[in-house]
Amino acid sequence: MRVASLMRLSQRSLRALHQAVQLRGGVVTAIRAGLTVLRREGMAGLLSRVTRDSVVEYQTWIEQYDTIDDAKRGALAAMIGALRKRPLISVIVPVYNTPEPYLRDMIDSVRAQIYPYWELCIVDDASTAPHVSAVLQEYAGRDTRIKALRRPTNGHICAASNDALGLAAGEFIALLDHDDLLSEHALCMAAVYLDRFPSGLMLYSDEDKLSPDGRRVQPYFKSDWNPALILGQNMFSHLGVFETNLVRRAGGFRPGLEGSQDHDLVLRCVELAGDAAVVHVPHILYHWRVTAESTARDVAAKPYARDASLRAVREHLSRRGLDASVEPLSVDSTMLRVTFAVPEPVPMVSIIIPTRDKPDLLERCIESVKARTLYPNYEILIVDNGSRDTRAVELLARYELQPNVTVLRIDAPFNYAALNNEAAARAHGSMLCLLNNDIEVISSDWLDVLVGYAALPLSGAVGAALWYPNDRLQHGGVLLGIGDLAGHMHHMAPRGARGYFGRAVLAQQMSAVSAACLVVKKALYEDVGGLDAEHLPVAFNDVDFCLKLGAAGYQNVYVPFAELYHHESASRGSDTTSLNATRFGREIGWMRERWGSEVGKDPFYNPNLAVSGRPVFSLAFPPRVEQFA
Numbered sequence: 001m002r003v004a005s006l007m008r009l010s011q012r013s014l015r016a017l018h019q020a021v022q023l024r025g026g027v028v029t030a031i032r033a034g035l036t037v038l039r040r041e042g043m044a045g046l047l048s049r050v051t052r053d054s055v056v057e058y059q060t061w062i063e064q065y066d067t068i069d070d071a072k073r074g075a076l077a078a079m080i081g082a083l084r085k086r087p088l089i090s091v092i093v094p095v096y097n098t099p100e101p102y103l104r105d106m107i108d109s110v111r112a113q114i115y116p117y118w119e120l121c122i123v124d125d126a127s128t129a130p131h132v133s134a135v136l137q138e139y140a141g142r143d144t145r146i147k148a149l150r151r152p153t154n155g156h157i158c159a160a161s162n163d164a165l166g167l168a169a170g171e172f173i174a175l176l177d178h179d180d181l182l183s184e185h186a187l188c189m190a191a192v193y194l195d196r197f198p199s200g201l202m203l204y205s206d207e208d209k210l211s212p213d214g215r216r217v218q219p220y221f222k223s224d225w226n227p228a229l230i231l232g233q234n235m236f237s238h239l240g241v242f243e244t245n246l247v248r249r250a251g252g253f254r255p256g257l258e259g260s261q262d263h264d265l266v267l268r269c270v271e272l273a274g275d276a277a278v279v280h281v282p283h284i285l286y287h288w289r290v291t292a293e294s295t296a297r298d299v300a301a302k303p304y305a306r307d308a309s310l311r312a313v314r315e316h317l318s319r320r321g322l323d324a325s326v327e328p329l330s331v332d333s334t335m336l337r338v339t340f341a342v343p344e345p346v347p348m349v350s351i352i353i354p355t356r357d358k359p360d361l362l363e364r365c366i367e368s369v370k371a372r373t374l375y376p377n378y379e380i381l382i383v384d385n386g387s388r389d390t391r392a393v394e395l396l397a398r399y400e401l402q403p404n405v406t407v408l409r410i411d412a413p414f415n416y417a418a419l420n421n422e423a424a425a426r427a428h429g430s431m432l433c434l435l436n437n438d439i440e441v442i443s444s445d446w447l448d449v450l451v452g453y454a455a456l457p458l459s460g461a462v463g464a465a466l467w468y469p470n471d472r473l474q475h476g477g478v479l480l481g482i483g484d485l486a487g488h489m490h491h492m493a494p495r496g497a498r499g500y501f502g503r504a505v506l507a508q509q510m511s512a513v514s515a516a517c518l519v520v521k522k523a524l525y526e527d528v529g530g531l532d533a534e535h536l537p538v539a540f541n542d543v544d545f546c547l548k549l550g551a552a553g554y555q556n557v558y559v560p561f562a563e564l565y566h567h568e569s570a571s572r573g574s575d576t577t578s579l580n581a582t583r584f585g586r587e588i589g590w591m592r593e594r595w596g597s598e599v600g601k602d603p604f605y606n607p608n609l610a611v612s613g614r615p616v617f618s619l620a621f622p623p624r625v626e627q628f629a
Helices: 002-023 027-053 056-065 070-081 100-111 130-142 156-167 186-196 244-250 261-273 304-319 359-372 390-400 416-426 446-454 522-527 541-551 578-600
Strands: 089-095 118-124 146-150 172-175 202-210 216-220 240-243 278-289 324-328 336-340 349-355 378-384 405-409 431-435 439-441 459-467 473-475 478-480 486-488 508-510 517-521 555-566
Touching: 056 216, 070 186, 089 100, 089 156, 089 186, 100 118, 100 130, 118 130, 118 156, 130 146, 146 156, 156 244, 156 261, 172 186, 172 244, 186 202, 186 278, 202 261, 216 278, 240 244, 240 261, 244 261, 261 304, 304 324, 304 336, 336 446, 336 555, 349 359, 349 416, 359 378, 359 390, 359 439, 378 390, 378 416, 390 405, 405 416, 416 522, 431 446, 431 522, 446 459, 446 517, 446 555, 459 541, 473 486, 478 541, 478 578, 517 522, 517 555, 541 555, 541 578
Parallel strands: 089 118, 089 172, 118 146, 202 278, 349 378, 349 431, 378 405, 459 555
Antiparallel strands: 172 240, 202 216, 202 240, 324 336, 431 517, 439 555, 459 473, 459 517, 478 486, 508 555
8 A cells, every 4th residue: 555655656746847847948947946946945845846836736726626618707797797897907018029929829818808898008119029010910900909009119118018007098907918818707806806895906816827838837826915925025916906096196117127117016006005905816817927038937037126126125115114124035036035123222122931840941042042142132031830840940040140030930830821921011121022941042133033023013923933953844924724723834844945935934924923932012912911811821822812913903924034943842741632632622612712714714825725634835625715706
């Protein structure tokens, strides 16, 4: 049985490897890409990437859940007829020397739209290839909804896009690259969601890629709107739809931002419209073609895109009056590391560490904080929960003599929530850092990074990357609906792995983060009542706390640039023992009673991705969203 399973796994891996080579455009390019992943992420990361690149499973998923037949086209037409508003959508396309087959495919994908209320605004940026003008004239003569303009001189993509914007008569515009395709229900779903969310002024969808042989591959099923993640990557494009007047008020496309002009436009528009105006459509509406010159394959194809992305985010944060550092994650990536300056005067942070016995754990934790923390203004509150071990008692007595350390003694049955609440009430700092005693600091700027995020006006709880001692990821943010109730994103990912479309290495809003290392304003902690000591004494009190912050309008953020080791549950033991399992079950029941369906639906985890029975970020069979819902 085991041999047969291994043979099936090997066959799937070989098929996946063959498909990955085809997708990458040949053996040499695939080997180069594979070596890069191997260097960064190790063999486990390489195998994970090859599996993700596999088109076999995705083709099955498409056949079952993303195929449109005549009956479904009729249903979509009925949906269009029932809309309260049917806005004209202007599809904006700048073109330059587009290969003729790609150009025709792009135009045909617009003409095939089930939604009939569209116009196509194409601007030729002075192409030198004669077929471009001929094709545009042919289509414009065939379909009056197509407006074509040729620029007298080449001005690059921003100038051509602005000219196309000038042609637009629609209430909304949709951005389409000259060699990409829209799904046939793209504009229909955009109109449906704009009708469903009448305050929506910006809309984006999920996307996938088109391989050189025309297959759909590498679906990106995105988070709902994520104000922290958009700073690190352009999660908005593609498909991006904007209210036309909003784009014009924002100034259109900015020359000089070529390569990241869409990202820059998103940031400027959201400054005007606000986060509440952004709508996510959890459906694949856009197919991004992989070509040798496309950033769909490799940022090295357009190195200027990285520089433009840096500029777009830096200037966005500057306009918002935020003092931040923005740097590329690596030289071959447009993904960005964004950190915020610690406010002046530097706020005091009260680091709260509950403990009982286990002196080696506590000493390693505190000594790592003292030796490896650059942050200049903190106090340590050790909450001793009835230590009896002689060495532990001696260690606590020694720490009690140190100037910035206080030992609080609470000799009562273990209640993690109550211990933290008691310490928070006695804390002198305006910031609290909840820290387990089995934590060990890695990065010296960990507290600067967490405080920088936590000090932002809308920030709730801010969590760090927590690593097992073998450099596998323990905590990368908490996803609701995973496992019994919630689970850690990218759990067990190797150091260097970028995760699902970079989400393991990018700061982002999450529903919850772990209290094993969590920073929050003391005032917020008190406003929402701290941790729930009555119903959640041990487990899920951090998830509940974060949900309370979210319900109050605050954003919980995972920041992977703050790194610490976590020797998980080394001090209190496992939740699988009989007594602990009973208590654990009660806590799960309380969470479900209190939060209802919220704990089964995470806005930052796409409903097309699996929550049980399969690895996180695998395709869901079936999805938790209907095809046209």
